[in-house]
Amino acid sequence: MTTPATGFFTDTSVCIGCKACEVACKQWNQLPADGDFFSGRSYDNTIHLEATTWRHVAFIERQARLSGQATSRPFSWLLMSDVCKHCERAGCLEACPTGAIVRTEFDTVYVQPDVCNGCGYCVVCCPFGVINRREDDGRAWKCTLCYDRQKAGMEPACAKACPTDSITFGKLDDLKEMARARLQELHRRGVTEAWLYGMSERDQPGTEGLHAFFLLLDRPEAYNLPPDPSVPTKGVGGSWGVMALAAAGMAAAAVVAAHSRGGERK
Amino acid sequence: MSPTLALQTGEGAAQRVKHAEPDAGGIVPLWREVPSQPRPAQDYYRLALLKEPVWIWSVPAYFYVGGVAGGGAVLAAALHGKTRLRRLAAWCRLLAFLGTTVGPALLTYDLGKMSRFLNMLRVLRPSSPMSLGSWSLAGTGMLATLSLLQGDRSGAVTRYGTALGGLMVAGYTGVLLGNTANPLWRERRLLLPLLFTSSAAASTAGVLQLMPLDKREEKVVQRFGMVGKAGEAACMVAMQRSEGTVPEVAAAARGGKGGVLWTAAKAALVTGILVELLPVRSPVKRKVSGALTTIGANCLRFALLESGKSAAREPQATFNLQRTRMKG
Ligand code: SF4
Numbered sequence: 001m002t003t004p005a006t007g008f009f010t011d012t013s014v015c016i017g018c019k020a021c022e023v024a025c026k027q028w029n030q031l032p033a034d035g036d037f038f039s040g041r042s043y044d045n046t047i048h049l050e051a052t053t054w055r056h057v058a059f060i061e062r063q064a065r066l067s068g069q070a071t072s073r074p075f076s077w078l079l080m081s082d083v084c085k086h087c088e089r090a091g092c093l094e095a096c097p098t099g100a101i102v103r104t105e106f107d108t109v110y111v112q113p114d115v116c117n118g119c120g121y122c123v124v125c126c127p128f129g130v131i132n133r134r135e136d137d138g139r140a141w142k143c144t145l146c147y148d149r150q151k152a153g154m155e156p157a158c159a160k161a162c163p164t165d166s167i168t169f170g171k172l173d174d175l176k177e178m179a180r181a182r183l184q185e186l187h188r189r190g191v192t193e194a195w196l197y198g199m200s201e202r203d204q205p206g207t208e209g210l211h212a213f214f215l216l217l218d219r220p221e222a223y224n225l226p227p228d229p230s231v232p233t234k235g236v237g238g239s240w241g242v243m244a245l246a247a248a249g250m251a252a253a254a255v256v257a258a259h260s261r262g263g264e265r266k
Numbered sequence: 267m268s269p270t271l272a273l274q275t276g277e278g279a280a281q282r283v284k285h286a287e288p289d290a291g292g293i294v295p296l297w298r299e300v301p302s303q304p305r306p307a308q309d310y311y312r313l314a315l316l317k318e319p320v321w322i323w324s325v326p327a328y329f330y331v332g333g334v335a336g337g338g339a340v341l342a343a344a345l346h347g348k349t350r351l352r353r354l355a356a357w358c359r360l361l362a363f364l365g366t367t368v369g370p371a372l373l374t375y376d377l378g379k380m381s382r383f384l385n386m387l388r389v390l391r392p393s394s395p396m397s398l399g400s401w402s403l404a405g406t407g408m409l410a411t412l413s414l415l416q417g418d419r420s421g422a423v424t425r426y427g428t429a430l431g432g433l434m435v436a437g438y439t440g441v442l443l444g445n446t447a448n449p450l451w452r453e454r455r456l457l458l459p460l461l462f463t464s465s466a467a468a469s470t471a472g473v474l475q476l477m478p479l480d481k482r483e484e485k486v487v488q489r490f491g492m493v494g495k496a497g498e499a500a501c502m503v504a505m506q507r508s509e510g511t512v513p514e515v516a517a518a519a520r521g522g523k524g525g526v527l528w529t530a531a532k533a534a535l536v537t538g539i540l541v542e543l544l545p546v547r548s549p550v551k552r553k554v555s556g557a558l559t560t561i562g563a564n565c566l567r568f569a570l571l572e573s574g575k576s577a578a579r580e581p582q583a584t585f586n587l588q589r590t591r592m593k594g
Pocket residue numbers: 084085086087090091092093109125126127128129130131142
């Protein structure tokens with residue numbers, strides 16, 4: 001495909017937690033509101049990505065200072081706008097039995113709503129817990145990386161709405177360059193805990209890199225991200241091998257049982 | 267949104283919303299500590315990292331029915347041409363047919379709409395055990411129907427085709443569960459196919475034991491079943507042992523509904539084996555053993571689904587497994 005791969009670089013160090021991305025996503029994709037709910041988890045009442053929620057801002061009130069920061073008590077905010085990672089090796093895509101999940105010309109992972117039959121296999125195969133089945137008709141929904149907007153040459157709604165450019169949309173190669181520069185800049189300023197999550201295959205061999213990657217300021221666990229996610233298909237060969245052995249065993253058992261001595265002796 | 271201001275017309279707009287509140291069946295547990303206090307464990311408010319499997323009861327029920335069909339298909343092929351075991355072979359063909367007919371119906375019930383099962387046969391995706399499984403299920407269903415209609419006269423192609431398909435139907439569900447991001451299932455990916463296949467043999471024998479059998483038939487069924495049950499027991503022991511490495515995974519497997527079902531499956535299996543070993547021969551004994559095997563096999567499949575749900579809810583299960591893997 002001649003269209004270059006596109007994606008998101010989410011720089012959590014500048015996120016202010018305004019949730020504009022969540023709202024913009026809901027508005028553009030016409031997703032229903034999740035209702036009034038007070039979770040008690042800091043300012044995060046969205047809780048997680050869902051079939052109705054394709055951007056989710058995580059709020060962490062951390063009892064530790066960020067390097068180079070001066071606060072009266074040890075404290076820092078960690079904020080992160082989470083989204084479908086559009087993995088290079090996507091668990092959902094490789095698991096989908098209907099072919100509903102495809103890779104678009106922008107190298108993003110897209111669920112075709114008219115093909116999905118709601119088998120729910122992608123839900124258990126996403127190592128990030130992103131995609132889920134709709135409550136009403138059971139089809140799977142997730143971030144499309146604004147496939148419709150991209151088709152019209154526009155950037156996705158969340159990136160457009162983000163006032164601090166914490167979410168940057170662009171060509172994947174440009175984003176990587178930008179992320180590296182930003183990381184260097186932060187390290188230069190003494191924020192040594194900054195690091196890039198899932199940018200390339202080297203960072204995350206299990207998924208061979210994400211098309212929506214992040215600059216984080218703490219361990220992935222703090223943001224509810226898996227430290228070493230891996231596409232389930234990697235290593236499933238062993239399961240098939242064991243299954244073949246088991247099948248041979250069952251066939252042998254059947255033959256032996258059928259030929260049992262008492263059985264055929266006249 | 268007020269309809270006087272705007273209308274939502276997109277395809278995603280009409281969705282019913284899943285609520286996060288615990289009393290609405292949501293995933294957010296009640297909060298008992300002050301959120302801004304330092305948390306010793308590194309996690310995000312202990313909220314789930316992964317999504318729970320969304321499958322309803324009909325999916326584990328299908329795992330069982332598919333297993334019975336698979337075992338039946340294999341045994342039918344092995345019994346072919348044995349005149350004294352003709353009736354048993356016919357039973358087996360019937361099981362293969364019924365299982366591969368009821369199976370897709372159960373799966374379709376989970377999908378919600380009849381026509382949706384057909385989407386499974388839209389593409390063949392070798393990377394997806396569910397795709398390969400659906401094709402084998404559909405193919406085996408057709409062959410099993412043919413075998414049933416032709417009975418003793420079925421040709422070698424139909425016979426062995428059904429048997430091969432049956433082997434696939436019996437075992438692929440284990441690969442399917444192993445090929446997920448769920449920490450509990452994923453860690454058992456090498457044991458699950460073995461467990462499902464051996465349990466399929468046991469399940470088929472269990473159902474056959476409930477039917478009227480003569481002495482010869484009984485022997486065949488008993489042998490086939492014993493191999494299955496021994497395999498099943500060995501796999502269950504191996505699974506319990508392998509959980510020891512990550513306490514959160516063990517807790518997900520042992521606790522809650524899944525744990526109770528697992529214990530029930532174990533108890534039914536062990537009692538079934540003990541009954542089978544009693545040195546008496548009676549139809550009552552046979553039927554009790556068959557019933558115990560059937561109960562055990564069903565409990566086992568529901569246990570796997572339920573503890574998979576608990577494991578998905580526990581973020582530390584995933585974190586710890588991955589951290590251990592990274593170190594190792
Ligand atoms: S994050 Fe999950 S849903 Fe998104 S592409 Fe990767 S596997 Fe699929």
